[in-house]
Amino acid sequence: MLRKEVLIRLIQCCENAKSVSQLHAHLLKSSLLHDDRYVARLCRGYGECVSLDDARKLFDEIPDRNARLWNTLLKGYCYENRHEEALRLFGQMVCGGEEKPDGFTIPKALKACAELRLWDYGRMIHGFVRRNEGFEGNQFVGSGLVEFYMKTGDSCSARNVFRDFHDPDVVMWTCMITGYVQNGRPDEALGIFAEMISVQGLVPDRATFVSVASACSQLFDLKLGRSVHGYAVRKGYDNSLSLMNSLLNLYAKAGFLRNGLNLFRTMPARDVISWSSIIACCAQYGHPDEALSLYNEMVQRGFDPNVVTVISALQACAAGGYLEQGKTIHELVWRKFSDQNVSVSTALIDMYMKNKSPKEAMDVFQRIPDKDVVAWVALLTGFTDNKMASESLGIFCEMLASGIQPDAVAMVKILVACSELGVLKQATCLHGFLIRSGFLSNPYVGASLIELYSKCGNLDFSSKVFHEVCKKDVVVWSSMIAGYGMHGLGREAHDTFQQMILDPSVKPNDVTFLSVLSACSHSGLIDEGLKVFQLMHQYRLRPDSKHYAVVVDLLGRMGDLGRALAVIQGIQTETPLGSDVWAALLGASRVHDNIEVGEFAAENLLHQNQDHAGYYILLSNIYAAYGRWEDMANLRSTIKLRKLNKMTGQSLVEVAR
């Protein structure tokens, strides 16, 4: 007969189904199956080499099971992400009264609750931990509780558990950092990290740095990210694939896509997450063609795209207008995921909508078995973007009728759809709904409602909403300024801007400046507008061609074409100036009928776009003002020859019924 120690080693070494079965038979023959050490090992052997279900069968046959045995099986279920079964087993253990939960089984039950987002169940386990002795100072139970509360979005309770703990270890600190990152609160994550190293003097490990790098990428904090990278390399952590992936994401998201790509190319190993990360970053930050060529390279190299990869590649097709490639990916989705994944289907809807194919988008939508709010909103927004906003209203009603609760994004999108249609009646209905549902505390919702009322022509309501919104962020202020501008109230727009910059909690952005500059220009507030333009530098904002166009327009209206020209010539940029700047100059030349400047502007414009009828017409009007009929006739015949049409202006009026 084999010695006990040898037997344990043998079971540990089991690598295949046959060897596990042989040892099982041997244990039976030697009547050793009552010894829990053997049984637990054997269960693990079955779970790892044969199947968890075989381990379960063995488990069910054993008459007197101890905590170690229950735990072995629980671990197997958690490992295979079979969390429902794990909790059922845990319930069976507790309710059957066979074993009390201990420091090993509780963390696994908490893990299952966290993954299934079962807040009530996890809270009950927390109650058990508090009522019973023996769990104080157990780091495994502590980190299990922190992770559970963080995953269910209850960071307050996670913090309480953490604060009540006497001496949390690195894992618990890391759970807190990771939790805050996962809840989109990177500032708090970095605060905990700072406390961990400076106050407690603990040494962070690989896992800690992965989350710290994620926090940096959420904050676009490249400086801190770089020092994390440097420290990690010095500690020899640069062989951690997760850490490298997290850093790769940080560089690419913080605006240094080239550095990200460089890291990606020089990494010692890459997995599907590395590929997905770099594809997602290229797709989201203006390089859809590069994203797709990386996707194709990945497939050629034999990597298997997962859900995330496919979503990112579809984003690239949406952003770059690659309908054909999008359809090819749709076929792959059909073969691999059979249209069952709602996130992938939503990305498909977005791709088809952005490629002006609403019918295909609708087909994808109808096939989704469990449509969530994100899928509905993708469809709704797509219709608005395809100039079919009245369909968006219908989609919103259908969504409500099917029992899906709208969230803040849904409300913003439906308000945008109403803005497109200019329907005041719907606006007031939605306003009532927003008040009742408490959505007005969300600054994006508030800003969209202000914009909607402005576009429907009711500025009083806009201003009322503006004063009611408690959390006025930059978007809310900018919407109100834009609203005044839209109604020709430059003075009010300018005053609102002045009030805004007195508030230290908000900082104007490029959109704010564009709105206030445009408002000043339309109301002839020349000096005010120029002063506002100068302020951009103080806020470290670089004016883009839209800002320059407004300033040129401003100077042009005043008749100061010389200064307008000087502004244009003073712009230092590597890329050619956008047509909006030249168009503003041409418009100003027409107002003041200046042939030289007009011809100069038109020359630059027609160099970029020869098919814009409006430019020819403006120049021909300048010729007409000087009686240069021949030049005018030449331009008019060019328009006819090229069969150009000037877009006619359109207005929407709501008809009361």
Place this chain on the structure above:
DNA sequence: GTAGGGTTAG
């Protein structure tokens, strides 16, 4: 016998 980490849809 145990724990924490990287990419994703509106």
